[in-house]
Amino acid sequence: MTDMALGADTLRPTAHYTAEKTWLNDPNGLLHYRGVYHLFFQNNPNGRTWGDMSWGHATSTDLVTWEHQPTAISYTDDEFVFSGSAVVDVRNTAGFAQPGETALVAIYTSAATPDSGAQTQSQALAYSVDEGNTWVRYEGNPVLDIGSTEFRDPKVFWYGGEDDGHWVMVIVEATNHRVIVYTSNDLRAWTRASHFGPAHAVGGVWECPDLFPLRVEGTDETKWVLIVSLNPGGIAGGSGTQFFIGDFDGETFTAENLTDSAELEDYDWLDYGHDYYAAVSFNNAPDGRRLMIGWASNWLYARDTPVYPWRSAMSLVREVTLERRPDGAYAIAQRPILPESGIEVHRFTAPKGERAVATVSNSDGERVTITAGDGALVVDRSQAGENDFHPDYRPAAAAPLPEGDVDVTIVVDGPIIEVFADGGRVVMTEQVFPARALDRFEVS
Structure with missing residues (x-):
């Protein structure tokens, strides 16, 4: 079979987002703002394999029909734009918005390119004051640099009330198998608060963390869910996405579902298949819904899949809920957002x-x-x-x-x-x- 056998007019998926003619992987910066869902993603705008990593961009009003947008944050000679997140800075804590404006702020991993002469991964900001159409890098980048080559994938959200809250960042020290929690009042200055891990599956690097609350169905109880992707060492081999359930006080996450078992089968996985990785949730989803999307591929063979002219796709968007089983343990349930036709x-x-x-x-x-x-x-x-x-x-x-x-x-x-x-x-x-x-x- 040649690449053309799975071309754009044959088996390109309908509801699973693909870039038009290029490579994509991890979803980034998932955000809902003024009726529009923004899907940013790792994208090589110049080819069908991993390369000049930038933030691609697509938008949707229904989570199943996606419209391609221009590249949001492009690579430079010195910087690849790795995974991260985006927030609506309604309080203008970072000061990027002028009167009458609201800034969307992207927090991403700035990865030094081989041509830069460096190897570090640090955290940087970009902002948009036109509803995500154009983005400007912050002149004070990086905003968080610990001198590491394995420090990436910040997920940022607001914790607490209007007047007494703060920003929280969860980010990984990838090879140390640790999720680090940082806090900030302005998205620019960050203070390390705590860490979680190593725990459960550690057969590969930890990546793409996410942390969010979920109400236990049928109760007034709320628990916090920590998502951690792993590559390799997943339950089906290669890439995988595990989760932990516990409590979070604004600075420290404490897991309740830990086990001393060394068996992968005894851990909690968002997906047991080969092709679900780097799943993260949308910030600001309406009605308090927790909506997630992942990369529908596996690093073991993602660069070689026989499709053309696109390569790799996102999963369907899934609504995530939390239940308590009869044995007292918690269980995550996922419901796909389906189109009315086409699949x-x-x-x-x-x-x-x-x-x-x-x-x-x-x-x-x-x-x-x-x-x-x-x-x-x-x-x-x-x-x-x-x-x-x-x-x-x-x-x-x-x-x-x-x-x-x-x-x-x-x-x-x-x-x-x-x-x-x-x-x-x-x-x-x-x-x-x-x-x-x-x-x-x-x-x-």
């Missing part, structure tokens, strides 16, 4: 004590099988088309399922399959590369 959505139920096998296929016999039952959900992509483009493209992934009847929803959008089981408490995302659309469905 395939299938549902089936695996009755208690039985195994159900669903197949999505095409007229060429290419297929993916989804098996639910016997305490496990298995997605097998070994016969779904091209699978020899990289030796680390693995054929199957598995996730634990509870006893009892289990509902399963399968979303098929071009080369991306997302599977949501047990009310979205178990999720798997997989890339597949068939010659044509998987438009058939059956259950046995």
Whole structure:
């Protein structure tokens, strides 16, 4: 199969965002402002592999139809623009807005390019006073520099009330497997407050942290969720995204779901598939909703996937909620935001004590099988088309399922399959590369 076999007019996904003709990876700067969702992302504007990293930009009003925008923050000869976040500075704490203006402020990792003669990763600001259309780098950059080569991916949010709150940044010391908490009153001067980790999966570097509160469904209780991506060392091999649940007092996160086990299966994962990484949530989402999106790929083989002219896609946006299980433990549930048409959505139920096998296929016999039952959900992509483009493209992934009847929803959008089981408490995302659309469905 050649690159052209999965070109823009065949299997480019509809609801999973892709850059027009270039490479993308981690979502950045997710933000809702004045009715518009802003998706920034790691992008090489000059090619289809990782390279001149900049912040690409897309916008949406419904989270499923995305409009390409010009590059937001471009690389320079001395600086790659790595992952980060964006906030609405309604209080003008940073002083970037003039009277009558509101500044959107991006906090990103400034990574020294090879041509710069340096190797450091520091934190920098850029701001926009025209609703995210154009961005200006802060002249006082960097605003946080500890002299490290592995210090990146700041997620910033406001904590507390209007008059007594402060900015919080969670950021990783990647090779130390630590999430560091910093605080600030103005987004410019930052004070280290605490750290979390190492904990649970540490088989690769920690990246792309996120920290946010969730109300426990059906109660008045609120817990805090810390997201940490890991590469490699994920549950399915290669990239993965784990989470911790606990409490946060504005300076220190304390996890409640820690275990001494050394088994990956005993940790909490946002997604058990091969292709879900760097998931972060939108700041300022309306109605208090917690909306997340991840990169639907895996660093093991992302640079080699046989698609053209784009390479890599985002996951669907997922609404995240928190529940308390009968055993007292907390569980995250994820519900995909689906378009009204344009993709395939299938549902089936695996009755208690039985195994159900669903197949999505095409007229060429290419297929993916989804098996639910016997305490496990298995997605097998070994016969779904091209699978020899990289030796680390693995054929199957598995996730634990509870006893009892289990509902399963399968979303098929071009080369991306997302599977949501047990009310979205178990999720798997997989890339597949068939010659044509998987438009058939059956259950046995």
